[in-house]
Amino acid sequence: MDWSPMSNEKNLHADVLIIGGGLVGLAASHSLARAGAKVICVDSGHFGEHQSSQNWGFVRQQGRGLGELDLMIEANKRWQELSDLLEQEVSWEKGGNLAVFDTPDEEESYRQWMREGRSRGIDTNYLDLDGIKQHIPNWKRSVRGGIFAGEDGHADPQTVVAAYIAACREVGVQLLADTPVRTLLRRGSTIIGAQTEAGILQAGTTVVAAGAWSRQLLSTAGIDLPQNYVVGSVALTTPVAPLTNATVWGGGFSFRQRRDGRFVCSVGGGGVVRLNTDSILQAPLFLSAFRKNWRRFALRPGIRPAKDLNAVIRGGQTIREIGPPAARVRTSEPIRALKQLQQTLTGTENARLQDSWAGVIDSTPDTLPVIDAQGGPDGLVIATGFSGHGYGLVPALGPIICDLVLRSQSSFDLSNFRLDRFNAGAFKAPNAVL
Numbered sequence: 380m381d382w383s384p385m386s387n388e389k390n391l392h393a394d395v396l397i398i399g400g401g402l403v404g405l406a407a408s409h410s411l412a413r414a415g416a417k418v419i420c421v422d423s424g425h426f427g428e429h430q431s432s433q434n435w436g437f438v439r440q441q442g443r444g445l446g447e448l449d450l451m452i453e454a455n456k457r458w459q460e461l462s463d464l465l466e467q468e469v470s471w472e473k474g475g476n477l478a479v480f481d482t483p484d485e486e487e488s489y490r491q492w493m494r495e496g497r498s499r500g501i502d503t504n505y506l507d508l509d510g511i512k513q514h515i516p517n518w519k520r521s522v523r524g525g526i527f528a529g530e531d532g533h534a535d536p537q538t539v540v541a542a543y544i545a546a547c548r549e550v551g552v553q554l555l556a557d558t559p560v561r562t563l564l565r566r567g568s569t570i571i572g573a574q575t576e577a578g579i580l581q582a583g584t585t586v587v588a589a590g591a592w593s594r595q596l597l598s599t600a601g602i603d604l605p606q607n608y609v610v611g612s613v614a615l616t617t618p619v620a621p622l623t624n625a626t627v628w629g630g631g632f633s634f635r636q637r638r639d640g641r642f643v644c645s646v647g648g649g650g651v652v653r654l655n656t657d658s659i660l661q662a663p664l665f666l667s668a669f670r671k672n673w674r675r676f677a678l679r680p681g682i683r684p685a686k687d688l689n690a691v692i693r694g695g696q697t698i699r700e701i702g703p704p705a706a707r708v709r710t711s712e713p714i715r716a717l718k719q720l721q722q723t724l725t726g727t728e729n730a731r732l733q734d735s736w737a738g739v740i741d742s743t744p745d746t747l748p749v750i751d752a753q754g755g756p757d758g759l760v761i762a763t764g765f766s767g768h769g770y771g772l773v774p775a776l777g778p779i780i781c782d783l784v785l786r787s788q789s790s791f792d793l794s795n796f797r798l799d800r801f802n803a804g805a806f807k808a809p810n811a812v813l
């Protein structure tokens with residue numbers, strides 16, 4: 380689409396336009412502004428209001444897909460210093476991560492992961508039930524065993540979002556909330572910015588970090604990003620006395636205890652895959668993941684999109700609706716999550732449900748992200764598709780996206796994250812839909 384300025388509307392210019400003010404966009408904005416770039420970051424609503432503040436808050440290397448493990452190892456180092464970098468408290472807790480299992484097959488696959496993790500320098504160890512009880516004295520669930528990685532941790536997503544927003548302001552990022560981008564703007568073979576509801580934003584480089592809406596947004600420039608939507612839900616309990624600082628997950632449950640004593644818990648698993656006409660069109664790419672993992676997730680029809688952001692509008696006319704469905708908590712899930720917690724830890728008997736929410740997770744066919752400066756026209760960087768584990772990666776993403784924008788390359792090996800792996804069929808079916 381050719382760019383033409385619109386009268387009576389706000390037209391702005393920056394070195395870099397970041398579309399999406401979740402943590403990926405905020406981290407990129409922060410790094411770029413620190414490097415001296417003039418940055419505008421836009422969000423269709425409030426910054427960080429989607430996945431970036433809805434997630435469980437786990438920051439784990441343990442159990443990561445091997446394709447993004449090196450990236451996570453880098454991110455883990457950066458979490459240790461994130462408060463200093465942002466000059467804001469981020470609530471980071473290095474409490475370790477415990478993954479428990481019940482069957483010999485699960486044990487074998489965890490042990491295999493443990494060997495791989497160790498070969499890359501991760502301190503992860505096998506624990507029998509007694510060993511688990513030494514780490515978590517209130518543990519009462521009978522499990523076959525677990526693996527524990529002491530360098531992993533957690534942080535409150537809302538605190539981290541607030542810290543990044545404050546840090547972005549401090550370094551001069553222009554943050555525009557309530558500014559939905561309608562289309563990417565193209566001049567010849569170059570992306571030159573975006574058309575928003577408030578006017579045109581022009582930039583030397585445009586970064587698409589729009590989470591579950593990235594597919595839709597990229598399609599306005601003719602770019603096909605395969606993306607499915609998986610709904611995950613979260614429950615929050617009333618506070619109890621401090622019981623553990625570890626993040627814990629196993630077959631069908633996960634939890635962590637916040638500094639204020641509340642547990643964030645979930646039934647875990649693969650979530651609910653929401654289907655709409657668009658996801659059915661993409662089915663061939665996702666088939667191998669679905670076939671391999673069909674026991675781990677539920678398929679449900681997508682609810683009609685709630686926001687008009689889901690409509691792709693060209694020339695004032697709605698041409699199709701393809702955005703993610705609205706996320707709703709399935710009412711039984713928070714109750715089951717609390718029950719699982721209570722079956723696992725003594726001292727949680729009096730905990731009650733205080734809140735619950737759900738989020739739409741953007742998932743790719745191999746559950747690896749797309750981080751790519753060559754995935755489309757010039758002037759475009761794509762950073763999206765984090766498939767349910769992008770929160771932990773955030774501190775590594777800012778510097779990497781900054782390098783892609785300013786130097787068109789990164790010292791980090793990003794070959795696993797190229798967009799063209801999907802066209803070339805050069806990707807592996809993951810072990811989960813998330």
Ligand SMILES: Cc1cc2nc3c(=O)[nH]c(=O)nc-3n(C[C@H](O)[C@H](O)[C@H](O)COP(=O)(O)OP(=O)(O)OC[C@H]3O[C@@H](n4cnc5c(N)ncnc54)[C@H](O)[C@@H]3O)c2cc1C
Nearest residue numbers: 399401403423431434435437560590592738768769770771
């Ligand atoms: C329930 C749940 C639990 C999770 N648990 C974990 C966990 O424990 N550990 C972990 O590592 N990860 C976890 N994740 C995944 C993690 O939260 C995400 O991978 C990460 O937050 C993705 O960040 P993002 O910035 O790409 O996306 P988002 O945070 O979704 O941000 C995208 C932003 O783009 C904006 N946007 C979209 N379209 C437009 C447009 N057209 N114009 C302007 N703005 C637009 C949206 O408003 C949104 O704010 C979880 C996710 C969920 C939902």
